[in-house]
Amino acid sequence: MIDQRVFKFPGVKPAAAVMAVLTVIQAIMIILQAQYLSMAIVHLWKQQPIGIIVAPLAVFAVAFLGRHLLTILKDWLLYPFVEKTTKTLRKQFMAKLFDLGPSVVAEKGTGNVVTMGLEGIDKIQTYLMMIIGKVLDLSITPWLILIYIAIIQWKEALFLLAIYPLIIFFMIILGLAAQAKADKQYAGYQRLSNHFVDTLRGLPTLKQLGLNETYADNVYHVSEDYRKKTMATLTIAMTSTFALDFFTTLSIAIIAVFLGFGLMNSTIQLLPALVILTLAPDYFAPIRNFANDYHATLNGKNALTAVLDVLQRQTPSDRELLSDRNPVWQDDDALKFDHVNVGYSADDTTLQDISFDVHGFQKVGIIGASGSGKSTLINTLGGFLSPQAGDINVRGTQVPHLDQKAWQRSFFYIPQAPYLFHASLRDNLAFYSPDANDAAVNAAAAKAGLTDWIASLPDGLNTPIGEGARGVSGGQAQRIALARAFLDDSRRILLFDEPTAHLDIETEVELKQTMLPVFDHHLVFFATHRLHWMNEMDYILVMDHGKIVEQGTPAELQQRDGAYVRLRSEMEGATVK
Numbered sequence: 001m002i003d004q005r006v007f008k009f010p011g012v013k014p015a016a017a018v019m020a021v022l023t024v025i026q027a028i029m030i031i032l033q034a035q036y037l038s039m040a041i042v043h044l045w046k047q048q049p050i051g052i053i054v055a056p057l058a059v060f061a062v063a064f065l066g067r068h069l070l071t072i073l074k075d076w077l078l079y080p081f082v083e084k085t086t087k088t089l090r091k092q093f094m095a096k097l098f099d100l101g102p103s104v105v106a107e108k109g110t111g112n113v114v115t116m117g118l119e120g121i122d123k124i125q126t127y128l129m130m131i132i133g134k135v136l137d138l139s140i141t142p143w144l145i146l147i148y149i150a151i152i153q154w155k156e157a158l159f160l161l162a163i164y165p166l167i168i169f170f171m172i173i174l175g176l177a178a179q180a181k182a183d184k185q186y187a188g189y190q191r192l193s194n195h196f197v198d199t200l201r202g203l204p205t206l207k208q209l210g211l212n213e214t215y216a217d218n219v220y221h222v223s224e225d226y227r228k229k230t231m232a233t234l235t236i237a238m239t240s241t242f243a244l245d246f247f248t249t250l251s252i253a254i255i256a257v258f259l260g261f262g263l264m265n266s267t268i269q270l271l272p273a274l275v276i277l278t279l280a281p282d283y284f285a286p287i288r289n290f291a292n293d294y295h296a297t298l299n300g301k302n303a304l305t306a307v308l309d310v311l312q313r314q315t316p317s318d319r320e321l322l323s324d325r326n327p328v329w330q331d332d333d334a335l336k337f338d339h340v341n342v343g344y345s346a347d348d349t350t351l352q353d354i355s356f357d358v359h360g361f362q363k364v365g366i367i368g369a370s371g372s373g374k375s376t377l378i379n380t381l382g383g384f385l386s387p388q389a390g391d392i393n394v395r396g397t398q399v400p401h402l403d404q405k406a407w408q409r410s411f412f413y414i415p416q417a418p419y420l421f422h423a424s425l426r427d428n429l430a431f432y433s434p435d436a437n438d439a440a441v442n443a444a445a446a447k448a449g450l451t452d453w454i455a456s457l458p459d460g461l462n463t464p465i466g467e468g469a470r471g472v473s474g475g476q477a478q479r480i481a482l483a484r485a486f487l488d489d490s491r492r493i494l495l496f497d498e499p500t501a502h503l504d505i506e507t508e509v510e511l512k513q514t515m516l517p518v519f520d521h522h523l524v525f526f527a528t529h530r531l532h533w534m535n536e537m538d539y540i541l542v543m544d545h546g547k548i549v550e551q552g553t554p555a556e557l558q559q560r561d562g563a564y565v566r567l568r569s570e571m572e573g574a575t576v577k
Helices: 004-008 012-045 050-100 102-108 110-152 154-201 203-208 212-264 270-292 294-311 374-381 425-429 438-447 451-456 474-487 505-519 531-536 554-560 563-576
Strands: 334-342 351-359 363-368 387-394 397-399 411-414 493-497 523-528 539-544 547-552
Touching (some): 004 012, 004 110, 012 050, 050 110, 050 294, 110 154, 110 294, 154 270, 212 270, 334 374, 351 547, 363 374, 374 523, 374 539, 411 474, 425 438, 438 451, 438 474, 438 505, 474 505, 505 531, 539 563, 554 563
Parallel strands (some): 363 523, 493 523
Antiparallel strands (some): 334 351
């Protein structure tokens, strides 16, 4: 039930030690309250004066209050450790995602990764709060109570000891069933998250194609499947709780019968009998509490396992093979791929036998149908994916991957939808150059064609944009990304991944006039399916099903009358239709 990796978290052992000491004190309080409550009842039964009853009741009240205050104290002392651990996990998880790149998202799905980073961490917090306290309570309290009962009456203690493994046995059987159901439920939740996020992201396209109602039904069926899995899991959990309550109640009833016969036969006095009968429910209470929260801890355990599995993935090593003494890309520098294979997982190869050789400030177009591998190649060039095989040579240095620190400081990555942070426009423009002055920021914005738009904003460069702030159109977002490139002249490599895919043709034509000047004195990799961009390229890579099927200058490819010409004809025909 408890993931052994929990004990490797920093600070868990001191926190567990403090919790164990408090649990021992709490168990003593439970015994004291049972002892003195029984004494008060016996005094009342014997019709003793009220003055004799006050002292036992006072001790009982103190023990009762101390017991429950210790529960609050344990949660209060444990919470800082749990909060710190979950915050650290969230930071490590986000940092790991940046290190691993898009391979994790491609493998697990966008919705699943988002769920792990947000709700998953919250479930882990609940899991840690429950599991540490309840496991310690389960490991300490029943056995101290059992020892005290054995001192009073060993036969009843022996019966309680014998019945405990039987309860544990049934709990394990039902727990395994609940675990299997919870695993299916969590997998269904991941599937639902992926479907929901992917549908939201593609909603404009689905609506244009008239498929929005079809995918709405798809989301409904996935959510209905998740609901059924949840109800099946809850059914097992409720059955487990019922079975546990039944056996513990039956055990307490049997103890009461034994004690009744003992009182009738005068083999036990009323006081010890009442003490044993009062302690019997508390003997079973830790395991009942554990079972009641079993489903919640299962969800947390699944989330913790998923997060830790991501954190334990190997990240690329040898990240400093390239010299950073002069990170600026020069006219005589070269990049060469030689029979490179790339995949998003060890069992999958998306790019096969990729070979090309580019020099200096070439403008390289990457063209192909959807799913041909253009974005995967851009991700490999950005160092987000590591090759499974093949050689990469940068400036005469052989590297196993492009997740090199010097390489990372030499390029801009401009995707279909550049990310805008919830910050001021100035902070977004100066993302790569946070120390740039206002004059430089304004000059870069002017080159990107943002001057008129900035002038129309209420606070100019200080206007908040991004999520929850002022909305920005797709064209304006691309201009902000271009301004970032204009602002930092030390980054001479540009990676474009379908930057105009979501723009209308008028906006694209207008934006093109702004983009072309930034190509000068840069090595450009431009992945697109818009044919007119190929006229601006010096060299073209034609991709199909993860392979480069043709490459060369536009004139050379046109003369060959091969894959490039056929692709142009197909795309132009589709455009005409």
